[in-house]
Amino acid sequence: MSEKHYSYNELYEFTYSVFKKIGCSDTHAATATKVLLSADMRGIDSHGVARLIGYVRLWEVKRVNATPDIKIIHETPSTAVVDGDSGLGLVVAPFAMQIAIGKAKSVGTGWVSVQNSNHFGIAGYHAMMALEHDMMGIAMTNASPLVAPTFSIDKMLGTNPICVAAPAGEEPAFVADLATTTAANGKLEILQRKNADTPMGWVQDKDGNPSTDANILKKGGALLPLGGDREHGSHKGYALGAVVDIFSALLSGANYAPWVPPFPAYVPMPVQQPGKGIGHFLGAMRVDAFRPADEFKNNMDNWIRGFRNAKPQQGQEKVLVPGDPERAFEIERKKNGIPLVEAVVNDLRQLAEKMQLPFKV
């Protein structure tokens, strides 16, 4: 796999111009670009510019509205439901998170469920918006069905990620950002490119048998919930994915379970649509709604250092704290740029030609 490196600014400029070209406002284009590239910077390559062409294709088939009228359709002092008006999730989710933060400022916490949206990039970006306000941030989204619940052959849930971010003092923030599956789809894509097998416990075939085929999703197979099988707690991963679906879609009126619209524009929409678009859930909790922020942050520092100082297993350098791997990527990529595999570069080049935009390669 050949890889080329691009600076953040190069990719920012191009991505921004693509979002402008499909009709986004300056502000929306800037937000969407920042959210998308935060994935590349944090090493979650499957959710970054690699998906740019996918968002454009959704716009082409009129499933993404580039000029959405995003609005609150119901609210209480600590909650709101937002209608994303089919906008980019990259724009809708930060809008909803700002509302959560505002409500947390006034009543301690804010919780916003979102309907009628599209894929929102990485959950981490949205949850981390809370940190600068000395708040904890929570972000979840449902997604199209790739995951078979425990005992099921049918795919009923998406990889439904959860992110929780908590500020610290001298230490960097705690950021747990995880798909509720054993492995996210992006991990399969990496193995596909290498022609490698998956470990047992990641996927099953179309009949529900254990499999190690990284291409199994194309053959009717499914991803497995965190835990892998019943004996290893897959019913827990399934339950967590279900919770994400309920918070994101049942509370908001979005589509849920197997009826969540797919990301690839060429995949037909589900026949049954019990709600609108896909759903997210965003939350913010003001730390000092519980105790003085300084006390909390001192304790977080002590907590984090405790884990960093835990004795590592032989062969492991150290025990990591959630957020460490992504932060290491960020530091490295700020210095050396973002590596893109050839397939992604080709997609971007194709996009540049079609939209008559410059893309330097």
Place this chain on the structure above:
Amino acid sequence: MSEKHYSYNELYEFTYSVFKKIGCSDTHAATATKVLLSADMRGIDSHGVARLIGYVRLWEVKRVNATPDIKIIHETPSTAVVDGDSGLGLVVAPFAMQIAIGKAKSVGTGWVSVQNSNHFGIAGYHAMMALEHDMMGIAMTNASPLVAPTFSIDKMLGTNPICVAAPAGEEPAFVADLATTTAANGKLEILQRKNADTPMGWVQDKDGNPSTDANILKKGGALLPLGGDREHGSHKGYALGAVVDIFSALLSGANYAPWVPPFPAYVPMPVQQPGKGIGHFLGAMRVDAFRPADEFKNNMDNWIRGFRNAKPQQGQEKVLVPGDPERAFEIERKKNGIPLVEAVVNDLRQLAEKMQLPFKV
């Protein structure tokens, strides 16, 4: 393993009289008994009357205060911190959940972090308190360190369970109640009684090597986070357990990470105590703070039926919905009573003698 069956009322009467004997008020004794026995009824035998003698021992060494002055020490419209005054978690957690429910009534959601408490039984009881108010309920607690994070030899977290309960319409409620480990400690105890091994991925030995020894905790080993190992997503289980710790203890000022007090009274308290007692986190979200409760509950029914109708794997009767196994136990035990293994019966008999209480066997 010989087992005797006891009716709910028999065990209620005895358990209530034990709590009265250590000095609990009528109300506290009744609440503690209800919470404790809800575990036995729901098939979570490790958290029911099997633990009664353990609570009494904690009271004997003055780690449980039978007449606590449980109070709010800080609050905002949607949040509170509760000081449990070293009371039984069985009493402190329902107190805190009532506050969460009250705040949800007035501002849409309520979130209560608790310090200075003790073990609270099953998370499910507390989360399910929200259901009758047409609210979603959330309950978490930290616990003494039995779990080694990914790459760690040291035990840094408890089994830190999470429960989320959501009301449905005609269908029974969705109740996901799970330890953030591959298997809870109670599962090991069952295998110990059978002299059986654990599957791979449940535990590791004192040096961090994979193990299948169900007695490994007594030999310096550890439980593993949900996922088992890094390749199967144990960093996600670890992150979820960490989130529970932060919500329960860092927000409240309870002890956290490896410094959480142990349940067995004979285990010495940690030398370092950065907080007070153990911590819980209780939340309630009014469904109609988001959308009309009827709409939500209709959608939940449709969601639940979708999963029940999913195609099961060969050899599996059907796909379950979180809460189904516990509900099946409840139905069966209401009819046939609660089976107690001999070791538990002996504990109760010993307790009856010591406290001069009648215990019919």
